[in-house]
Amino acid sequence: MFGKLFKLNLKLKLWTWWTIPLLAMTGAKIIYLDDKSIKVRIKLKWLTKNHLGSMYLGAQAIGADLTGGGLLLNAVEKTGKKVSVAFKDMQCEFLKRPEGNVIFSCEDGPVIDQMMQETYKTGERINKPVKVEARVPSISDEVVSRFTLTLSVKYKA
Numbered sequence: 001m002f003g004k005l006f007k008l009n010l011k012l013k014l015w016t017w018w019t020i021p022l023l024a025m026t027g028a029k030i031i032y033l034d035d036k037s038i039k040v041r042i043k044l045k046w047l048t049k050n051h052l053g054s055m056y057l058g059a060q061a062i063g064a065d066l067t068g069g070g071l072l073l074n075a076v077e078k079t080g081k082k083v084s085v086a087f088k089d090m091q092c093e094f095l096k097r098p099e100g101n102v103i104f105s106c107e108d109g110p111v112i113d114q115m116m117q118e119t120y121k122t123g124e125r126i127n128k129p130v131k132v133e134a135r136v137p138s139i140s141d142e143v144v145s146r147f148t149l150t151l152s153v154k155y156k157a
Contacts, residue, residue: 004033005030005031005032008030009029012028012070016028023062023065025047026047026048026059026062026063027042027043027047027048028040028041028042028062029041030070031103033070033071033074034109035078035109035113036107036109037071037105037109038067038074038105038106038109039067039103039104039105040066040067040070041102041104042055042062042063042101042102042104043101044098044099044101044102053099054098054099055098055099055102060092060094060102060104060134061092061147063104063134064090064104064132064134064145064147064149065087065090065149066104067105067106067132068087068106068108068132068147068151069085069087071108071109071112071130072112072130073085074109075112075113075116079120081120081155082155082156083119083153083155083156084125084153084154085152085153087149087151087152088127088150089149089150090147090148090149090150092145092146093145093146093147094144095143095145095146096142096143096144096145097144098136098144099136099139100137101137101138102134102144103134103135103136103137104132104133104134105132105133106130106131106132106133108130108131111130112128112130112151115128115151115153119153119154119155120155123154123155123157124154125152126154127150127151129150129151130148130151131147131148132146132147132148132149133146133147134146134147
């Protein structure tokens with residue numbers, strides 16, 4: 001009756017309202033997900049705008065966080081095993097003003113799968129960089145911001 005993305009977005013909405021309400025307030029929505037990549041949209045609206053009418057850098061950081069984290073949570077859900085997840089750091093490049101709805105994308109599914117296998121095998125904390133790009137497709141296909149987040153995972157036996 002309901003599609004995979006609908007269920008995933010409902011789960012995301014409930015989880016963010018319960019655990020990190022600031023993430024929920026952006027209204028982020030997963031618009032594409034497979035084992036290798038994810039796309040998340042954040043609409044440009046009153047809560048996500050800055051004084052210049054473009055998306056505030058904090059809202060963009062939230063989009064990057066949800067994009068990298070969403071791909072990881074998809075990998076975790078496939079295995080059914082518990083892991084401890086955190087972002088250790090973030091490098092950001094803000095290249096252009098995002099003056100429309102922003103699509104965040106990450107294609108590091110294979111990197112995340114490798115991290116998961118390594119932590120399951122060794123039990124050690126594994127840290128790797130995950131790259132996220134943001135675009136405003138209604139204006140152009142140019143990247144408006146880039147993020148590199150160091151993802152940290154550890155298997156909880």
